[in-house]
Amino acid sequence: MHPVDPPEQPPSEPVGTQTDPGPRRDYDLVVIGSGPGGQKAAIAAAKLGKRVAVVERRGMIGGVCTQTGTIPSKTLREAVLYLTGYAMRGLYGESYRLKQDITVQDLLARTHFVIGREEEVIRAQLQRNRVDLLAGAARFVHDHAVEVIGERRGEHQVVTADRIVIATGTRPARPPQVEFDDRRVLDSDGILTMEHIPSSMVVVGAGVIGIEYASMFAALGTRVTVVERRPQMLDFCDAEVVESLKFHLRDLAVTFRFGEEVSGVSVSDRGTVTTLVSGKKIPAETVMYSAGRQGVTDELEVERAGLETDARGRIKVDEHYRTAVPHIYAVGDVIGFPALAATSMEQGRQAAYHAFDEHPHKGEAASMAEVSPFGIYTIPEVSYCGATESELTEKAVPYEVGISRYRELARGQIVGDDYGMLKLLVSPETHALLGVHVFGTSATELVHIGQAIMGCGGTVDYLVDAVLNYPTLSEAYKVAALDATNKIRALEQFA
Numbered sequence: 001m002h003p004v005d006p007p008e009q010p011p012s013e014p015v016g017t018q019t020d021p022g023p024r025r026d027y028d029l030v031v032i033g034s035g036p037g038g039q040k041a042a043i044a045a046a047k048l049g050k051r052v053a054v055v056e057r058r059g060m061i062g063g064v065c066t067q068t069g070t071i072p073s074k075t076l077r078e079a080v081l082y083l084t085g086y087a088m089r090g091l092y093g094e095s096y097r098l099k100q101d102i103t104v105q106d107l108l109a110r111t112h113f114v115i116g117r118e119e120e121v122i123r124a125q126l127q128r129n130r131v132d133l134l135a136g137a138a139r140f141v142h143d144h145a146v147e148v149i150g151e152r153r154g155e156h157q158v159v160t161a162d163r164i165v166i167a168t169g170t171r172p173a174r175p176p177q178v179e180f181d182d183r184r185v186l187d188s189d190g191i192l193t194m195e196h197i198p199s200s201m202v203v204v205g206a207g208v209i210g211i212e213y214a215s216m217f218a219a220l221g222t223r224v225t226v227v228e229r230r231p232q233m234l235d236f237c238d239a240e241v242v243e244s245l246k247f248h249l250r251d252l253a254v255t256f257r258f259g260e261e262v263s264g265v266s267v268s269d270r271g272t273v274t275t276l277v278s279g280k281k282i283p284a285e286t287v288m289y290s291a292g293r294q295g296v297t298d299e300l301e302v303e304r305a306g307l308e309t310d311a312r313g314r315i316k317v318d319e320h321y322r323t324a325v326p327h328i329y330a331v332g333d334v335i336g337f338p339a340l341a342a343t344s345m346e347q348g349r350q351a352a353y354h355a356f357d358e359h360p361h362k363g364e365a366a367s368m369a370e371v372s373p374f375g376i377y378t379i380p381e382v383s384y385c386g387a388t389e390s391e392l393t394e395k396a397v398p399y400e401v402g403i404s405r406y407r408e409l410a411r412g413q414i415v416g417d418d419y420g421m422l423k424l425l426v427s428p429e430t431h432a433l434l435g436v437h438v439f440g441t442s443a444t445e446l447v448h449i450g451q452a453i454m455g456c457g458g459t460v461d462y463l464v465d466a467v468l469n470y471p472t473l474s475e476a477y478k479v480a481a482l483d484a485t486n487k488i489r490a491l492e493q494f495a
């Protein structure tokens, strides 16, 4: 650490370019938050030869992503899939289970192991790149200085920097009328400290996090009821895929209450009762709220740096991730949509490059952003990139659909997935791929083949001609491409 105590000073002139002479400060870049956005900003700047520090609270290295979000939830999912034998039921029957009485300890053992390893990797990466890790909570002193407040009394210091990146992420939003006790009424963070697997659960909010956990608990045998204010869920995804997902979740005894709102939750020693505005009452051992997330900016005192946040604690940025104060950048969940780990990483890298006048792109940046994939790790999983059918219809863009079903693929039979499907949306005029939608085993991996073709401006013709490994799920691309091409040919024949 660099224990420096600079005098308080008013916000200085906007900089934003490397030519700013300014006073010699402790660091070229200070990053607040060590989640995916912060990490990649720090590493990118260090690779450019800059002096960099990352400020992070004790016990939170790797951010929400490593400690409470992506990594734990995805590891839990793998543990659920393995221990329940869910993925093998297509082969060995509905009653197949690898372990009969699965405990929270069984699930969390794997999770803690992976978190520990990830922490080590991140620490080593920062160290290797000579990035200082400052332990504590940061708050602005002024637009070039942050105070780092440690856990112990009096443990604080001020560090100055030419550029600052805010990557403080989000926390679960807690509606004020609901009393969270982190035992019976909890949010997604509380899942990781559960004492046992509940026999029944109400999930409030059918967003990505809510529906991922709903599917994991349903696979474990918990009776899940999902309450969602909107009439639909995941409406940014392909409608047919969402229908398939709902069908599967209902098959796992999930009940959906769409267009319903919670008016209150009462808690007793025996469990909870969730009352809906419509008058329905739902008894359940546990209630999990997944009602959106709030930017973690309350402790930052951003106004001292000349910044402000919106009502949800988020910070506004321009296309270079610059805030209203040009030498302060913000990346990751704290700037809002799409709030994904991979996007946050890329934003971090781009912000650091922009801050130090390095061109961030080697290719066509705009087309890359358009084909960024979206992954939903439900059981079964969902992934897509590019447009949906409804988006294309709304924009009056003609398209043809090519579909491949896993049950018609040898690999689909081998892995016991008879429900998966891959759908290509293809321009009948140019044969360009307009969208790729995958549902089922390895969807979040498979989508990248379509993404690569789209990102390089390729067409469905490439997939028709390509020879792919057999038997693989990737073969779905060739089958779907042939399906789309045959339909386009029929159109040409009849025209």
Ligand SMILES: Cc1cc2nc3c(=O)[nH]c(=O)nc-3n(C[C@H](O)[C@H](O)[C@H](O)COP(=O)(O)OP(=O)(O)OC[C@H]3O[C@@H](n4cnc5c(N)ncnc54)[C@H](O)[C@@H]3O)c2cc1C
Residues within 6 Å of the ligand: 032, 033, 034, 035, 036, 037, 038, 055, 056, 057, 060, 061, 062, 063, 064, 065, 066, 068, 069, 070, 071, 073, 074, 136, 137, 138, 139, 167, 168, 169, 170, 188, 209, 296, 299, 300, 331, 332, 333, 334, 339, 340, 341, 342, 343, 344, 375, 377
């Ligand atoms: C349950 C769950 C599942 C998810 N699953 C996925 C998924 O499968 N795929 C995916 O792409 N995304 C997923 N996400 C989203 C993903 O975790 C986030 O997009 C990503 O973590 C955001 O990264 P970030 O850089 O904004 O920082 P975050 O990971 O949010 O970390 C921010 C860090 O900043 C620190 N911080 C905050 N304030 C201060 C301060 N004043 N001083 C010092 N440090 C501070 C915090 O302690 C925290 O460690 C999931 C999220 C959740 C909650």
